Amino acid sequence: MVLPRTCVVCGRDLTLEERHICLECACDLPFTRFWEREHNPMADKYNERISAHIPDAVEEAYAFAAALLYYSEDSPYKRIPQALKYERKISQGRYFAALLGEKLLLSSWAPTVDLVVPVPVHWKRRLKRGYNQAEIIASEVARKLGVPLCAECLRRTRFSVSQTSVSLEKKASNVEGAFVSVKIPPARHILLVDDTFTSGSTLAACHKALRDAYPTPGVRISVATMSYVGP
Numbered sequence: 381m382v383l384p385r386t387c388v389v390c391g392r393d394l395t396l397e398e399r400h401i402c403l404e405c406a407c408d409l410p411f412t413r414f415w416e417r418e419h420n421p422m423a424d425k426y427n428e429r430i431s432a433h434i435p436d437a438v439e440e441a442y443a444f445a446a447a448l449l450y451y452s453e454d455s456p457y458k459r460i461p462q463a464l465k466y467e468r469k470i471s472q473g474r475y476f477a478a479l480l481g482e483k484l485l486l487s488s489w490a491p492t493v494d495l496v497v498p499v500p501v502h503w504k505r506r507l508k509r510g511y512n513q514a515e516i517i518a519s520e521v522a523r524k525l526g527v528p529l530c531a532e533c534l535r536r537t538r539f540s541v542s543q544t545s546v547s548l549e550k551k552a553s554n555v556e557g558a559f560v561s562v563k564i565p566p567a568r569h570i571l572l573v574d575d576t577f578t579s580g581s582t583l584a585a586c587h588k589a590l591r592d593a594y595p596t597p598g599v600r601i602s603v604a605t606m607s608y609v610g611p
């Protein structure tokens with residue numbers, strides 16, 4: 381069976397040399413380049429959220445943060461995370477996740493990461509969708525970084541409605557305490573991975589659950605996502 385091969389961004393037919401994205405769209409990928417700077421808008425936002433979220437955050441090691449692409453509702457590039465999340469475009473998702481892994485390797489901090497943990501989905505949602513998009517991204521990132529993936533380290537205990545339409549405050553309270561850490565292999569620098577970074581509330585709730593399992597201040601928790609919403 382031959383499936384039509386089209387560009388995920390513009391929809392035009394791909395040539396034999398192209399994979400998932402046409403050359404023109406690939407040339408204009410809206411890279412955040414956050415991996416080039418330890419202090420960037422995503423890291424600032426995330427560390428701020430962590431200090432609000434974890435009361436004794438004085439002890440918290442600085443969380444490094446990077447995303448591959450900017451996400452905007454008016455940009456056709458939003459198709460990249462959407463196709464993975466809603467349309468089972470798994471091999472395409474792996475392709476862009478590998479690109480994220482390659483960009484992370486250019487950062488000053490990713491080489492110290494020794495464990496990759498995806499943000500979990502509730503088992504009911506996983507059953508319905510058949511996969512966890514964050515886990516697909518995390519597994520490619522772990523492969524690129526050459527470190528283990530721990531998809532069972534965190535568990536989502538609460539089933540919440542799809543968060544796309546709820547307000548940021550509501551979203552934060554939805555995810556607060558929705559995660560627990562289960563299996564915990566030894567690690568010094570954990571990379572939490574999700575598909576999209578919006579307010580950082582989901583990642584922060586996971587961060588908190590991981591911190592319960594790794595109370596040592598020397599253990600750093602950083603974050604990486606496929607896309608970043610915001611300027």
Ligand SMILES: [Zn+2]
Pocket residue numbers: 387388389390391392401402403404405406
């Ligand atoms: Zn294209």
